[in-house]
Amino acid sequence: MADLFDNLSLGFAVALSLKNLALCFLGVLIGSLIGVLPGVGPVATIAMLLPLTFGIDPVGALIMLSGIYYGAQYGGSTTAILVNIPGEATAVVTTLDGHQMAKQGRAGIALGIAAIGSFIAGTFSTLLIAALGEPLSSVALLFGFADYFSLMVLGLMFAVVLARGSLPKAIAMILLGVLMSTVGTDLETAQERLTFGVPEFADGFEFAVIAMGVFGFAEILKNLEAPEAREVVKARIGRLLPGPSELRQSAGPIARGTLVGSVLGVLPGNGAVLGPFASYMLEKRLAADPSRFGAGAIEGVAGPESANNAGAQTSFIPLLTLGIPPNAVMALMIGAMMIHSIIPGPQIITKQPELFWGMVAAMWIGNLMLLIINLPLVGLWVRLLKVPYRLMFPAIVLFCSIGIYSLNNSAFDVEMVAAFGLFGYVLVKLGFEPAPLLLGLVLGRLMEEKLRQALLISRGDFMTFLDRPISATLLIVTALVIVLAALPAVRRRREDAFQG
Amino acid sequence: MPLTAPQPARTPRGALKSPQDFAAGLFLLALAAIGFFGSLGLDFGRLSSIGPGFMPRTVALLVAALGLLLLVQSFLWEGSRLERWSLRGPVFVLGAALLFAWTIRPLGLLIAGPLAVLVAAAADPRSRPLEVLIFAVVLTAASIALFSVLLGLPIPVWPAVLDRWL
Numbered sequence: 113m114a115d116l117f118d119n120l121s122l123g124f125a126v127a128l129s130l131k132n133l134a135l136c137f138l139g140v141l142i143g144s145l146i147g148v149l150p151g152v153g154p155v156a157t158i159a160m161l162l163p164l165t166f167g168i169d170p171v172g173a174l175i176m177l178s179g180i181y182y183g184a185q186y187g188g189s190t191t192a193i194l195v196n197i198p199g200e201a202t203a204v205v206t207t208l209d210g211h212q213m214a215k216q217g218r219a220g221i222a223l224g225i226a227a228i229g230s231f232i233a234g235t236f237s238t239l240l241i242a243a244l245g246e247p248l249s250s251v252a253l254l255f256g257f258a259d260y261f262s263l264m265v266l267g268l269m270f271a272v273v274l275a276r277g278s279l280p281k282a283i284a285m286i287l288l289g290v291l292m293s294t295v296g297t298d299l300e301t302a303q304e305r306l307t308f309g310v311p312e313f314a315d316g317f318e319f320a321v322i323a324m325g326v327f328g329f330a331e332i333l334k335n336l337e338a339p340e341a342r343e344v345v346k347a348r349i350g351r352l353l354p355g356p357s358e359l360r361q362s363a364g365p366i367a368r369g370t371l372v373g374s375v376l377g378v379l380p381g382n383g384a385v386l387g388p389f390a391s392y393m394l395e396k397r398l399a400a401d402p403s404r405f406g407a408g409a410i411e412g413v414a415g416p417e418s419a420n421n422a423g424a425q426t427s428f429i430p431l432l433t434l435g436i437p438p439n440a441v442m443a444l445m446i447g448a449m450m451i452h453s454i455i456p457g458p459q460i461i462t463k464q465p466e467l468f469w470g471m472v473a474a475m476w477i478g479n480l481m482l483l484i485i486n487l488p489l490v491g492l493w494v495r496l497l498k499v500p501y502r503l504m505f506p507a508i509v510l511f512c513s514i515g516i517y518s519l520n521n522s523a524f525d526v527e528m529v530a531a532f533g534l535f536g537y538v539l540v541k542l543g544f545e546p547a548p549l550l551l552g553l554v555l556g557r558l559m560e561e562k563l564r565q566a567l568l569i570s571r572g573d574f575m576t577f578l579d580r581p582i583s584a585t586l587l588i589v590t591a592l593v594i595v596l597a598a599l600p601a602v603r604r605r606r607e608d609a610f611q612g
Numbered sequence: 613m614p615l616t617a618p619q620p621a622r623t624p625r626g627a628l629k630s631p632q633d634f635a636a637g638l639f640l641l642a643l644a645a646i647g648f649f650g651s652l653g654l655d656f657g658r659l660s661s662i663g664p665g666f667m668p669r670t671v672a673l674l675v676a677a678l679g680l681l682l683l684v685q686s687f688l689w690e691g692s693r694l695e696r697w698s699l700r701g702p703v704f705v706l707g708a709a710l711l712f713a714w715t716i717r718p719l720g721l722l723i724a725g726p727l728a729v730l731v732a733a734a735a736d737p738r739s740r741p742l743e744v745l746i747f748a749v750v751l752t753a754a755s756i757a758l759f760s761v762l763l764g765l766p767i768p769v770w771p772a773v774l775d776r777w778l
Contacts, residue, residue: 163759163763163765164763166763166765167763167764167765278633280678280681280682280685281636281678281682283678284640284675284678284679284682287671287674287675287678288640288643288675290667290671291643291644291647291668291671291672291675294647294651294667294668294671298654298664300664301655301663301664303654303655303664305651305654305664305665305668306646306647306650306651306668308650329705329706329709332701332705333698333701333702333705336698336700336701336705336735336736337696337698337701500738501736502733502736502738502739502740503743503744503747505705505732505735505736506708506728506729506730506732506733506744506747506748506751507729507747507751509705509708509709509728509729509732510712510725510728510729510732510751510752510755511755512709513708513709513712513713513716513728514721514725514755514759514767517712517713517716517767518759518765518766518767521766521767523713523714523716523717524713526709526710526712526713526716527709527710527713529709530706530707530709530710530713533702533705533706533709534702534706537702538639541694541695541697542632542635542636542639543632543633543636543692544636556667560667563662563667564661564662567659567660567661567662568660568661570660571660572658572659572660572661573659574659
């Protein structure tokens with residue numbers, strides 16, 4: 113316990129430096145600003161803002177990026193409440209009761225309780241990361257090559273099960289990502305693979321380029337086809353701070369949502385996406401009068417919003433302790449870390465304690481800033497929401513182009529973004545969900561390396577994956593997950609959940 | 613922007629029951645073929661020491677298998693119809709990015725910026741010419757201030773010709 117406090121005080125010493133505090137503030141502010149815009153999710157936001165962090169030292173850059181992430185996440189909830197458009201999957205549930213509250217002139221209270229719930233959830237999950245970080249990474253250090261490989265297989269399988277749409281299509285996306293990760297120079301033999309003679313491909317595909325193309329640009333193309341139906345709530349925003357009775361009503365849901373969201377967020381594979389759904393179901397079941405749900409019940413905002421933020425936070429755990437990104441946002445974070453030549457994984461915590469603990473402390477500070485920034489700025493958000501899409505998307509195109517160009521000062525990268533934008537558009541049209549592709553892309557090289565090493569040690573015997581207890585357990589869990597997901601009953605529920 | 617696209621009405625049609633899955637299967641097969649044949653020249657290695665060709669070819673085969681599965685599925689199970697593809701959006705939005713890529717070095721942000729905004733805006737029939745023009749100028753000024761002045765990114769601002777001159 114004493115260790116924990118030592119570590120946290122180291123973290124706060126790093127995070128509370130004037131520069132890092134300013135970066136955290138800027139990140140949260142800009143993240144909220146962009147995240148509020150309908151049709152711009154956290155992945156696109158982070159991809160777009162990545163270049164802002166190039167000139168900063170690694171710790172500062174990661175602090176700012178996580179700030180951007182929380183900001184974008186909370187901005188998405190603001191949009192869900194005020195315009196009934198979920199910025200991303202995790203905010204879908206918030207539209208149900210949040211928007212109803214807004215229509216009744218209680219938008220302020222919905223936003224207020226969302227911010228308060230998020231802050232409480234953020235505080236709890238930050239402590240959880242601090243407590244679990246060290247033990248988990250010491251477990252991870254016991255992992256052999258085979259165990260690592262199996263862990264990645266498990267993580268990818270979870271991601272498949274939790275993606276929307278058909279299972280074979282989601283698995284295909286992961287594999288395509290892995291296939292794309294092999295493009296470039298082979299690490300062992302220095303032979304060029306799948307470069308087709310293009311010199312720019314020798315270093316492999318730039319991660320941010322693919323993310324921006326497949327998420328940023330393809331998203332614009334998708335949005336342009338949907339007729340714009342955006343109705344910013346016309347009722348008064350009303351007071352922001354919930355009264356005592358509303359706080360009493362929300363206390364239980366916030367506590368339960370925090371727990372549910374924290375646990376689900378740790379799952380490798382995008383567990384965080386389930387948190388808000390699970391919390392909403394739970395609150396509805398516990399409620400004395402379930403019919404209030406869907407008609408502006410404050411519990412239906414407080415619970416899921418807390419779960420949302422808790423999951424967003426604890427999904428950093430697999431990234432920071434194992435080096436395995438559980439979702440597309442974390443995959444981008446890995447990309448960002450690599451730009452700053454940090455190799456994510458269990459060694460971070462021991463080799464770069466100031467980075468790990470600084471980030472943990474900055475997470476809590478970021479959550480506090482979220483609360484302080486967002487409440488007074490609600491008026492500004494409402495005005496931003498009125499910016500029509502016809503002006504928004506050309507601006508996004510310009511910022512994305514500048515951002516990608518600045519990545520390597522390469523005009524070729526910008527051309528690649530356009531190509532991947534087209535690729536992403538085709539994926540959408542053919543009913544593929546692109547998020548698993550990013551995970552496969554990020555993990556592909558690492559998986560190949562571990563597979564190669566594991567097989568080298570076992571002299572080509574595949575049984576090594578089943579002989580080692582850790583690896584065998586992970587693979588059995590993987591098999592169970594696949595079987596469960598294929599069961600008709602679970603399949604139907606899974607479809608229901610993603611329909612919102 | 614709805615999170616899940618509205619599913620087109622499902623009507624029974626001939627032998628092909630899910631055109632979208634059929635097209636998706638073909639798409640996967642095509643990509644798998646690129647991956648497989650593109651890496652044929654690389655050494656596959658042995659299991660005890662896998663070569664650079666192992667991963668691309670194995671994964672390409674798995675992708676192909678899933679492509680085939682989708683093809684078979686599309687004849688067995690009802691599924692979505694192919695959605696309408698639009699041309700205007702992709703042409704202008706992606707065209708704007710390409711144009712930016714080609715003009716940023718020779719002409720600088722001062723010209724590449726507004727050009728990209730104007731071309732992108734043409735993707736939406738609701739765009740208003742005057743509004744877009746003003747917006748393009750303001751956005752370019754703002755991004756020069758932010759990226760070049762404030763953040764100091766080495767992005768060309770002036771046309772290369774002028775730059776040599778100044």
